[in-house]
Amino acid sequence: KQVKNSNEEMEALGKNNLSNTAIVNMEFSKYLAPLDKMDSTARISLSKYGVNELAYTSNSTIPMNAVFSEIYYSDGWNCYIDGKKTDKIFRANYILRGAMIPAGKHSITWKFEPVSFKKASSYSMIGSLLLLLSLGLVVGKECRSGIASNNATSEK
Known part of the structure; x- marks a missing residue:
């Protein structure tokens, strides 16, 4: 039922x-079968349950609207049907996730892939690499200046 x-x-x-x-808000009507x-x-049927990934198998003779008993969170959960990401997802019953599933046999996978986490991980990796590079430059400079001062002392 649309509202x-x-x-x-x-x-x-x-x-x-x-x-x-x-119950589906009309803002999601373009995603419905x-x-x-x-x-x-x-x-x-649920075939795999994990914290950040859920897998299902489906079979139907017509396209169908499936409601999953997990919380709808658009900023992280992505739905894949037969390995291809779909944008035909919607909020059902105010709080649950739903997806339009094509007719036939399919594998459906929900993956938690928040963009903010990926960005933060990338920035953290870049920061760590810059820190290691800076540390390497400082140590290298100290080693070169130490070798140069040892050479100057031994030449006297």
Whole structure:
């Protein structure tokens, strides 16, 4: 069921049977499969559970909207269908993740890949390399000046 805004989304949660109905804000409508058909034989099952990665297998005769029982967080969780990243993800029931799954058999993987963490890791690596380079230059300069002063002392 589609609603116009977050307030309607919250209201609809208490008025619908959430075991067979998902409440989706209209802002996500472009990511949804058609809602007029159902596949009673469609199946999704969890095949791998990890802290930063979840894998599922699915099978359906038509494209379907799947709701996953994990918190929706758009700034980090990415969905891959058969290894290809998809942007057809949405928030369902105000707080859960959802994705449009094409018809057929598919592997679905959710990976936590926050851009902020990757940037911070890159900056940390660059900072560490610059620190090591600076340390190497200082030690090299000290070694050269020590060798030069030893040579000057031994020539006297």
